[in-house]
Amino acid sequence: MLIVQKFGGTSVGDLDRIENVAARVSKTVKKGNSVVVVVSAMSGETNKLVGYAEHFSKNPASAEMDMLLSSGERVTAALVSIALQEMGHNSTAMTGRKAGILTDNSHTKARIEDINTDTMKCAIKEGKILVIAGFQGVNAKGDVTTLGRGGSDLSAVAIAGALKADLCEIYTDVSGIYTTDPRIESKAKKLDKISYDEMLELASMGAKVLQNRSVEMAKKLNVNLVTRTSFSDEEGTLITREENIMEAPLVSGIALDRNQARISLMGVKDKPGIASDIFNKLAEAEVNIDVIIQNKAHDGTTNIDFTVPVSELLGAKAIVDTFVQKGDIKDDSYNEDICKVSVVGVGMKSHAGVAAKAFSTMADNNININMISTSEIKVSMVIDEKYAELAVRGLHDAYELDK
Ligand code: ADP
Ligand code: ASP
Ligand code: MG
Numbered sequence: 001m002l003i004v005q006k007f008g009g010t011s012v013g014d015l016d017r018i019e020n021v022a023a024r025v026s027k028t029v030k031k032g033n034s035v036v037v038v039v040s041a042m043s044g045e046t047n048k049l050v051g052y053a054e055h056f057s058k059n060p061a062s063a064e065m066d067m068l069l070s071s072g073e074r075v076t077a078a079l080v081s082i083a084l085q086e087m088g089h090n091s092t093a094m095t096g097r098k099a100g101i102l103t104d105n106s107h108t109k110a111r112i113e114d115i116n117t118d119t120m121k122c123a124i125k126e127g128k129i130l131v132i133a134g135f136q137g138v139n140a141k142g143d144v145t146t147l148g149r150g151g152s153d154l155s156a157v158a159i160a161g162a163l164k165a166d167l168c169e170i171y172t173d174v175s176g177i178y179t180t181d182p183r184i185e186s187k188a189k190k191l192d193k194i195s196y197d198e199m200l201e202l203a204s205m206g207a208k209v210l211q212n213r214s215v216e217m218a219k220k221l222n223v224n225l226v227t228r229t230s231f232s233d234e235e236g237t238l239i240t241r242e243e244n245i246m247e248a249p250l251v252s253g254i255a256l257d258r259n260q261a262r263i264s265l266m267g268v269k270d271k272p273g274i275a276s277d278i279f280n281k282l283a284e285a286e287v288n289i290d291v292i293i294q295n296k297a298h299d300g301t302t303n304i305d306f307t308v309p310v311s312e313l314l315g316a317k318a319i320v321d322t323f324v325q326k327g328d329i330k331d332d333s334y335n336e337d338i339c340k341v342s343v344v345g346v347g348m349k350s351h352a353g354v355a356a357k358a359f360s361t362m363a364d365n366n367i368n369i370n371m372i373s374t375s376e377i378k379v380s381m382v383i384d385e386k387y388a389e390l391a392v393r394g395l396h397d398a399y400e401l402d403k
Helices: 015-030 046-054 060-084 119-127 152-162 196-204 212-221 274-284 310-326 346-350 354-362 385-398
Strands: 003-009 034-039 092-095 102-103 112-115 129-133 135-138 144-146 167-172 193-195 227-228 237-240 253-257 260-268 294-295 301-310 329-335 338-344 369-375 378-383
Touching: 003 015, 003 152, 015 034, 034 060, 034 119, 034 152, 046 060, 046 227, 046 329, 060 092, 060 129, 060 135, 060 144, 092 119, 102 152, 112 152, 112 212, 152 167, 167 196, 193 196, 196 212, 196 237, 196 253, 196 338, 253 385, 260 274, 260 310, 260 338, 274 310, 301 310, 310 329, 310 346, 338 385, 354 378, 378 385
Parallel strands: 003 034, 003 167, 034 129, 092 129, 102 135, 167 227, 193 237
Antiparallel strands: 102 112, 135 144, 227 237, 253 338, 260 301, 260 329, 294 301, 338 378, 369 378
């Protein structure tokens, strides 16, 4: 079999753990498999590099950030390969560029446009173990790009898809996908399987165990994806097509996103085209908008509230300000002390009452809901950040996810 094994930050967090990763890869190879390894930076390393840049600038150039942040993954790729060679294996470390990961120009959140697999295939043919630096690629101009935080997951899935690997294993610090973050709710249960769509909603709604774009890509390319721990041989969670799951539960999991901010626009001129103008400008700047609500005010204007990732708040503010200056918006305000809790499950498609239960759980816990949004398989609520954990545990209980 051809297996892609991706190791996250904690799994390569120190030199002993890197040794442990090399031993696991070695064991997989000795069973007769070809292995392509994808690695993250050592845990904390990327944040440390971000801190270095922030020492000099509040708003460092994104191309320089990519140059800086991509270095963390190169360190681990080299070290894993050195450890493997020391164990007698024929391995080679590669940057994203050498592995043929071609991206667009959006520095710090680049999209993979194509993978030129020639170099990888050639090395696999020669019997080499490839150890690839995750999270990075190269744009048409030859500049290094990165794929957004948590992007090594995407590197692994995209490489697995391009090489038509039999399996893509994501090794992390928990033993699989749980009904909610086990660090918040100790009663959370590990799932044997979860559908791509549910996993995509959980990941998009804040469950950082898998980067959301990696799940989207896995579904598109039909990648057999397993999440498991690098610290034991415990079986993980298979992420698969909905039809492969015999009995889908009503609710599969609860996600929490603390990295959201709310923008409130007051006194927006009530005329056709304004909302479209504002949101188009935000889209051009690649600001990711999530929940939106609009209310009519008494004076013939409207109020629009929406949420954005905290990291995109500065950019969004700059755009909103231009509308305030033009007089299209009377006033604006910002709130970072919010979070979003989401209930996810494919069973919702065919069952009524899931949303009602979520709302009454908030009421029972005296938590005020600020905003609501739903999809076919998800109910999200924006609440004050201080209630985040209370809400997650309350919902986990209400849907009896520990049973
Ligand atoms: P890595 O560094 O290996 O990429 P991450 O820190 O990105 O690991 O993701 C793993 C973390 O995701 C876990 O430690 C856990 O706290 C968190 N997490 C959030 N939601 C879930 C969930 N539903 N199931 C498992 N882990 C989750
Ligand atoms: N090192 C990068 C990050 O911390 C990418 C990753 O770990 O997947 O976001
Ligand atoms: Mg991660």
